[in-house]
Amino acid sequence: MNAPVDGPVVPIGYALRGRFKLLEVIGEGGLSTVYRAVDEIGVQAREPSPEVAVKVVRPHPTLRDELIELLHREARLLRDLVHPHLVRIYDSDYDGKYHFLVMELLQGRSLAVILRERQGRPLSPDVSFRIIRSVGSGLVHMHRLGIVHGDLKPGNVFMTAEGDVKILDFGAALMPDHAPQQNETNAAVSLPDGVGLVTPAYASPEMLAGEPCAEADDVYALSVLAYLALTGHHPFLGRAADQALKEGLKPATPATLSAAQWRVLAAGLALSHCERIQTVGEFVEQLSRPTLSYRLFGR
Numbered sequence: 001m002n003a004p005v006d007g008p009v010v011p012i013g014y015a016l017r018g019r020f021k022l023l024e025v026i027g028e029g030g031l032s033t034v035y036r037a038v039d040e041i042g043v044q045a046r047e048p049s050p051e052v053a054v055k056v057v058r059p060h061p062t063l064r065d066e067l068i069e070l071l072h073r074e075a076r077l078l079r080d081l082v083h084p085h086l087v088r089i090y091d092s093d094y095d096g097k098y099h100f101l102v103m104e105l106l107q108g109r110s111l112a113v114i115l116r117e118r119q120g121r122p123l124s125p126d127v128s129f130r131i132i133r134s135v136g137s138g139l140v141h142m143h144r145l146g147i148v149h150g151d152l153k154p155g156n157v158f159m160t161a162e163g164d165v166k167i168l169d170f171g172a173a174l175m176p177d178h179a180p181q182q183n184e185t186n187a188a189v190s191l192p193d194g195v196g197l198v199t200p201a202y203a204s205p206e207m208l209a210g211e212p213c214a215e216a217d218d219v220y221a222l223s224v225l226a227y228l229a230l231t232g233h234h235p236f237l238g239r240a241a242d243q244a245l246k247e248g249l250k251p252a253t254p255a256t257l258s259a260a261q262w263r264v265l266a267a268g269l270a271l272s273h274c275e276r277i278q279t280v281g282e283f284v285e286q287l288s289r290p291t292l293s294y295r296l297f298g299r
Contacts, residue, residue: 009033010056010098015040017095020054020102032057032071036105052090055101068099075101077147078170085138087158087166107161110168111225112154120232125256128229129288131157134165135225136284139218143280148213152221153202154228200240205271208242216278223268223283230254235269245271261287 010033015021020037027034035054042050057071075092082088088104111131114123122128135157142149149156149170158166198207204220207213220241227235235251236244251269253262264286270276277283 009058010035016054016056016098016100017093020052020100022054023051026053039102049105051105053103053105055103057099071099071101074170081142081145081147083138083141085134085165085167086141087168089170106158106166108159110155111157111159111229114159115154115228115232118232122232122254122256123229125230128226128256131159131165131229132222132226132287133284135167135222136280138167139222139280140284143215143218148215149218149221150207150213151198151202152218152225153199154225157225201234201236201238203241204273204276205241205245206273208240214278215280216273216276219268219277219280219283220270222280223265226265226287227251227254227269230256230265241271260289264289 009025010016010022012022012024012035016037019040021040022035022037024036025033026036032055035056037052037054039047039050039052042052055071057068072092075089078086078089079091087106090102090104092099092101094100123131135152139149139152147170149167151169152167156167156169158168160166200208202221202224204217207217224235227233231252231254236249239247239249251266254265257265264277264283267275267277268283268287277286
């Protein structure tokens with residue numbers, strides 16, 4: 001077994017806690033590295049699928065404690081959150097040096113990769129609506145338990161080889177009434193622990209302003225994601241919501257939507273909180289209708 005060394009990545013072949021042997025890097029971000037790993041106890045128990053994904057906090061000179069807290073909070077919030085469209089989180093642990101999260105290993109590609117490969121070409125309406133309904137179903141389940149995702153974006157939506165849709169990366173997940181705060185050192189929004197996590201291009205104006213999180217924040221992010229899938233482009237040219245509001249940007253109508261459906265999507269993208277649909281369930285249900293819903297006009 002290789003001993004762990006200082007640096008941003010744990011050595012391949014090292015077994016965390018003597019159990020999770022790291023096989024390869026499958027994802028990297030500024031805050032963590034994700035590995036494909038084999039659970040040695042699972043091998044001994046002759047489990048049919050002993051491989052897992054392991055997310056390890058990357059060493060950071062100033063945010064070490066905050067990142068560790070965030071990782072273990074993610075596990076506490078979500079290890080009992082079982083749903084077909086949420087990646088399963090099993091546990092978090094510490095092996096003397098490395099703090100890590102153990103979760104379901106998925107085979108496939110993120111929506112971000114799929115959209116990037118399409119180079120601005122939209123997904124088909126059938127595929128787009130399957131993604132919208134699947135992601136919406138996972139978010140509704142989270143919201144029923146009082147949890148807002150807070151950082152929904154194409155990179156956090158995964159399409160498995162079997163055709164399933166899974167929401168990933170709950171590091172920014174917040175309970176309502178927890179307000180993010182503006183991080184003056186970069187364009188991202190930071191959580192109360194000071195870790196910049198929320199992606200500006202997908203964050204609602206309220207999140208960018210540091211207001212308490214709410215379901216409507218996930219409605220906005222899902223609406224941006226839906227627009228991307230249906231058109232191949234960001235509704236506000238990649239601008240953050242506050243900048244789009246300042247510039248008076250208006251998204252173009254997707255050609256694949258009826259007038260009724262566009263009214264719903266536009267209501268999800270509303271930069272004013274009071275004009276936006278407030279729940280994911282309502283947004284998905286109305287967007288799936290080919291004709292106008294009286295509920296949208298009954299506000």
